[in-house]
Amino acid sequence: xxxxxxxxxxxxxxxxxxxxxxxxxxxxxxxxxxxxxxxxxxxxxxxxxxxxxxxxxxxxxxxxxxxxxxxxxxxxxxxxxxxxxxxxxxxxxxxxxxxxxxxxxxxxxxxxxxxxxxxxxxxxxxxxxxxxxxxxxxxxxxxxxxxxxxxxxxxxxxxxxxxxxxxxxxxxxxxxxxxxxxxxxxxxxxxxxxxxxxxxxxxxxxxxxxxxxxxxxx
Numbered sequence: 640x641x642x643x644x645x646x647x648x649x650x651x652x653x654x655x656x657x658x659x660x661x662x663x664x665x666x667x668x669x670x671x672x673x674x675x676x677x678x679x680x681x682x683x684x685x686x687x688x689x690x691x692x693x694x695x696x697x698x699x700x701x702x703x704x705x706x707x708x709x710x711x712x713x714x715x716x717x718x719x720x721x722x723x724x725x726x727x728x729x730x731x732x733x734x735x736x737x738x739x740x741x742x743x744x745x746x747x748x749x750x751x752x753x754x755x756x757x758x759x760x761x762x763x764x765x766x767x768x769x770x771x772x773x774x775x776x777x778x779x780x781x782x783x784x785x786x787x788x789x790x791x792x793x794x795x796x797x798x799x800x801x802x803x804x805x806x807x808x809x810x811x812x813x814x815x816x817x818x819x820x821x822x823x824x825x826x827x828x829x830x831x832x833x834x835x836x837x838x839x840x841x842x843x844x845x846x847x848x849x850x851x852x853x854x855x856x857x
Contacts, residue, residue, distance in 0.1 A: 643719035680760045682731035687768040694780045717849045762837040769844030
């Protein structure tokens with residue numbers, strides 16, 4: 640497993656280290672110098688896309704065909720990608736935490752509020768890229784990326800349209816969800832239920848992706 644992680648890391652580093660450095664400097668400058676605080680949360684999103692790009696490189700290099708001759712299981716091959724996504728999000732969270740601290744010191748931004756937002760974004764990205772990996776193993780990286788982005792854009796568009804039409808306030812959540820996310824237990828809902836739900840989706844995606852990949856013939 641460690642060998643698989645090293646292989647992906649060195650390939651991605653060789654292919655994208657300059658681009659990654661540019662993104663890191665640019666997003667940090669926009670967050671600190673231009674008051675674009677939301678750029679702090681983009682690191683989690685971007686880091687996952689770099690990992691998905693590794694699947695594209697694998698396809699072009701016929702890695703799966705070669706890997707079939709190695710003493711590693713298909714479960715390990717899939718597991719390495721999911722672990723790599725997890726590591727990438729942890730690194731992006733560490734970078735985001737550092738930037739949140741700098742924003743608090745230099746701009747007076749609310750530290751805990753930004754950290755909680757960063758944590759929420761990281762967990763959502765965990766579930767998002769879990770679903771993306773499943774679809775990538777099933778239909779290919781490009782189709783999966785397009786499908787997930789279109790679904791995300793459609794959901795965002797629906798929310799924006801409802802907001803523009805002043806219909807959001809007319810929507811009522813089920814009592815349990817209202818209690819967990821809007822009522823007295825909102826802190827526990829956002830701090831516990833949402834992360835646990837995202838982790839559960841991620842682990843389920845891991846199991847599904849392993850099953851899909853195990854059925855493939857190379």
